[in-house]
Amino acid sequence: MSQIGSRRGAEYARILSTGAYRPERIVTNDEICEVLDSSDQWIRERTGIVTRRFAAPGETVADMGAHAGTQAIERAGLTPSDIDAVIMATSTHMVSMPSAAALAAAIMGCGRATSFDLTTACAGFTHGVSVANDMVRGGSARHVLVIGSDRMTDVVDPADRGSAMIFGDGAGAVVIGPSDVPGIGPTVWGSDADQSAALVQTRSWTEYRDEDDAAWPVLSMMGPKIFRWAVWEMAPVARRALEAAEVDVADLAAFVPHQANIRIIDQMAKQLKVPDHVVVARDVVDSGNTTAGSIPLALDRLITEGQVTSGGLALLIGFGAGLSYSAQVVELP
Numbered sequence: 001m002s003q004i005g006s007r008r009g010a011e012y013a014r015i016l017s018t019g020a021y022r023p024e025r026i027v028t029n030d031e032i033c034e035v036l037d038s039s040d041q042w043i044r045e046r047t048g049i050v051t052r053r054f055a056a057p058g059e060t061v062a063d064m065g066a067h068a069g070t071q072a073i074e075r076a077g078l079t080p081s082d083i084d085a086v087i088m089a090t091s092t093h094m095v096s097m098p099s100a101a102a103l104a105a106a107i108m109g110c111g112r113a114t115s116f117d118l119t120t121a122c123a124g125f126t127h128g129v130s131v132a133n134d135m136v137r138g139g140s141a142r143h144v145l146v147i148g149s150d151r152m153t154d155v156v157d158p159a160d161r162g163s164a165m166i167f168g169d170g171a172g173a174v175v176i177g178p179s180d181v182p183g184i185g186p187t188v189w190g191s192d193a194d195q196s197a198a199l200v201q202t203r204s205w206t207e208y209r210d211e212d213d214a215a216w217p218v219l220s221m222m223g224p225k226i227f228r229w230a231v232w233e234m235a236p237v238a239r240r241a242l243e244a245a246e247v248d249v250a251d252l253a254a255f256v257p258h259q260a261n262i263r264i265i266d267q268m269a270k271q272l273k274v275p276d277h278v279v280v281a282r283d284v285v286d287s288g289n290t291t292a293g294s295i296p297l298a299l300d301r302l303i304t305e306g307q308v309t310s311g312g313l314a315l316l317i318g319f320g321a322g323l324s325y326s327a328q329v330v331e332l333p
């Protein structure tokens with residue numbers, strides 16, 4: 001009986017470059033409060049958010065992702081045809097087919113790459129890094145473009161006090177390719193599906209179609225419940241990712257948690273005993289929570305602003321709807 005042939009990829013994989021796209025329009029808390037019953041002071045104190053970006057009308061998840069992706073490809077010193085796979089982490093692509101990844105691939109000029117979307121909300125990007133790492137090492141792709149892109153303004157009720165002030169639009173990307181040394185540590189990931197009701201879309205698209213006078217489906221979340229889950233259950237996940245990578249927290253150059261709320265970020269850093277010399281990403285202050293875009297945007301900022309240097313280690317952790325989470329230590333490009 002003949003045996004199936006197998007192939008192996010690179011010994012290791014690493015992030016080769018980052019890219020970012022922040023929509024032009026900056027939205028202040030005061031503008032949010034023109035519709036929302038809240039105040040600039042409350043939003044700053046409870047979330048740390050001062051401004052966020054809103055995408056222009058007609059500017060899609062694929063458009064934003066393609067901007068970030070193109071920048072990442074250029075910075076890796078590659079051309080679009082070098083990309084074997086495009087993974088788009090998103091929860092706000094408004095059609096089921098074709099995928100946002102396919103649309104972005106066509107815009108970027110890498111339309112022959114395999115492309116697919118990955119939907120795990122705010123954990124989407126770190127899930128994508130894990131999948132790309134396995135693809136490069138498993139031999140199914142040499143260069144994988146992982147994009148996190150979300151247009152939250154389509155799914156947020158601007159009058160909802162529990163969510164309207166938090167979210168923004170944007171996209172970030174990384175190219176993951178072969179490496180001689182380990183550049184991406186083992187991913188620690190999982191779900192808490194019993195708590196899925198904590199962050200939901202209010203109704204399905206078919207309910208919206210079939211119900212008389214149905215309101216547009218929007219995001220609805222149990223904010224304080226998610227806050228507690230994030231603070232108490234995600235710090236141990238981050239610690240496990242450090243252990244899996246055999247890295248001490250003091251060896252990190254940066255801690256880049258999902259940018260949900262500054263109080264969650266600060267509490268996690270405190271629980272992990274992140275020392276002062278480790279840069280903690282606080283992109284949420286002027287980006288808000290961009291869901292799958294949040295970690296790559298924050299990572300890109302640390303690099304482009306020179307807050308970290310190439311070769312340093314960063315701990316990434318994404319968490320959100322599902323409830324789902326994933327974390328890994330990566331070497332900075």
Ligand SMILES: CC(C)(COP(=O)(O)OP(=O)(O)OC[C@H]1O[C@@H](n2cnc3c(N)ncnc32)[C@H](O)[C@@H]1OP(=O)(O)O)[C@@H](O)C(=O)NCCC(=O)NCCS
Pocket residue numbers: 037038039042043046047122160161162163165221222223224225226227260261289319320321
């Ligand atoms: C949503 C969130 C900012 C609310 O902050 P909070 O400190 O938990 O606030 P609470 O809901 O406990 O409400 C506290 C008080 O503020 C009021 N309040 C709630 N939202 C408000 C708003 N937008 N503006 C002004 N006041 C508000 C409440 O009515 C309550 O008043 P009371 O004490 O008189 O009853 C916070 O829970 C959060 O960030 N959760 C995580 C959300 C998240 O990260 N989601 C994405 C996951 S990936």
